[in-house]
Amino acid sequence: MTPSKIRFHKNSQRLELHYGAEVLLLEAEFLRVHSPSAEVKGHGPGQEVLQYGKKNVAITALERAGNYALKLVFDDGHSTGIYTWEYLHHLGVNKEQLWESYLQALHKAGKSREANTSVVRLIDPQA
Template sequence: MTPTKIRFHKGSQQLELHYGAEQWLLSAEFLRVHSPSAEVKGHGSGQEVLQYGKKNVGIVALERAGNYALKLIFDDGHATGIYTWEYLHQLGANQAQLWERYLQQLHQAGKSRDADTSVVRLIDPQNQ
């Protein structure tokens, strides 16, 4: 499934995708934390690496990868993910669920979307 329209909004750092009547805006942060690269997805099930501190990440370049994908280059140096048209469609169609799951994973790991924020967990000395 090939997008019918692709537009990148530099100011808001959002990728606008149209697949016929379906359309989505995907933020740079969302795309970065859901990169299809081995660095993020790992090399098999259960090897995913939680991405955190990416709230203000930006996209510095988009390159077409043949007739089947986009390569996104982020300002944090990440440039190894190839986002196929099918994968981008899946991200758009499942954006709300994927984002909610990501936020839950951050919370469970005690991590933050902000690069310079650490989550502090207080230990109750009576329950040690």
């Protein structure tokens, strides 16, 4: 499933993909935290590495990878993920669910979307 049109909106840091009549918008932060790279996904189930502090990450370059994918380069130095057309479509159609799961994982881990920010959990002394 190859997109019929691809646009990158630099100011809003959004990738716009057209799959026929379907238009999907994917933000840089969302793409970064869902990178298909081994650095993020690990080498197997349960080896995923939670990405945090990526709220203001930006895409600095997009490169076509053959006829099947895009390679995205981010300003935090990450550049190893190859985003296939199918994976990008999956991200787009499942964006709300994937984002909610990501936010829950951040909360559970005590991490933040903000860079250089720690989440402080207060413990109720009477609990």
